[in-house]
Amino acid sequence: MQDFEDIRFYKDEEVEEALRQYVKHPMVKALLQFTFPEKEFSEIEELVIQCRSIRDFQTRVIYHSVDMVLEKSTEGLTYSGFDSLEEDQSYFFISNHRDIILDTSLLNYTLYDHNLVMTASAIGDNLVKKPFLLALSKLNRNFLVLRGLGPREMLKSSLKLSEYIRKLLFQDKRSVWMAQREGRTKDGSDHTQQGVLKMIAMGKKDLSLCEYFSKLKIVPVAISYEFDPTDILKMPEIMAKRMKETYVKSANEDFNSIMQGALGQKGRIHISACGLMEDKIFSDIEAQQISVNDQLKVVAEKIDQKIYENYMLWPANYIAYDLLNNHEKYASKYSDKQKRQFERRLMRRVDLKNALEVNSYLLMYANPVVNKEGLYESKS
Structure with a gap:
């Protein structure tokens, strides 16, 4: 049995203590005052520390934070495809990835509105180096993807991550969100990385790759922002890549992207659940009798097709x-x-x-x- 202590989110019995510890942190306090501008901080504090579970915190606080982000920095959120999903069913949402925090926040906001199971969501540990960000992520049911490891440690970490995802989906009946690639799409061209799928497949145990992927109930998600408020922040990395230069992130780059992504103007947003990848898709791939790497390549292409098809063009x-x-x-x-x-x-x-x-x-x-x-x- 794997030990998931270093990557898991909070257990419900840990939520109250974490909230008491961080409710007065200047950045957390600013988020809460942004969320509830009409309330005195003493009222907000009382509301927050009455949360006894992650669901309490997400529905009583974070849902309203997303509401305020939508009101202050967008011209509205629309969605499609969620009516075809079943209540009480756990799904594996694989999404294009444009914004560090908002992509998964908007998905959970939409799932909650449709009375669907909200997700446990993967986040790179490089994004939550600050203790208050790590606490907020664990309060939001984020689990950690460990970055910057050597080859041997990376293999062990990938196996642990795949087993944790399997546990969440099958034992805990919890939906899971994961980006289709490591890091955000910077150039607007969304492609599923085979490496991500390969990591997921490590949890298949005695099933074939296609049998396992069929059981995961994969639902690709397309999220389309009319304007990317972090577009200018992405330019140095894009330019370095095009000039074939090594790009080194500045100390606060990810944090600045989080803030600009949340507060910058985004115009309209559309989020689409692109339909369940049905058993036939995977049985057809298996019937081709191709190598595992080629199977992964075809699965990646199928996910991309669904995302392109459902991506809202502005x-x-x-x-x-x-x-x-x-x-x-x-x-x-x-x-x-x-x-x-x-x-x-x-x-x-x-x-x-x-x-x-x-x-x-x-x-x-x-x-x-x-x-x-x-x-x-x-x-x-």
């Missing part, structure tokens, strides 16, 4: 695509006013004299159109 995506290609192929998808607004955004964020910078920024918004076009071309 005017900004079409405008960036047309500007990038210097044509008006999608001019019917946006107005002149929307185009002018996007061009002003571009002007404020990048050096227009730097062609590579302009190209990189436009690709960030244009790539979802490229991927959806590719999907339809492959079907024709």
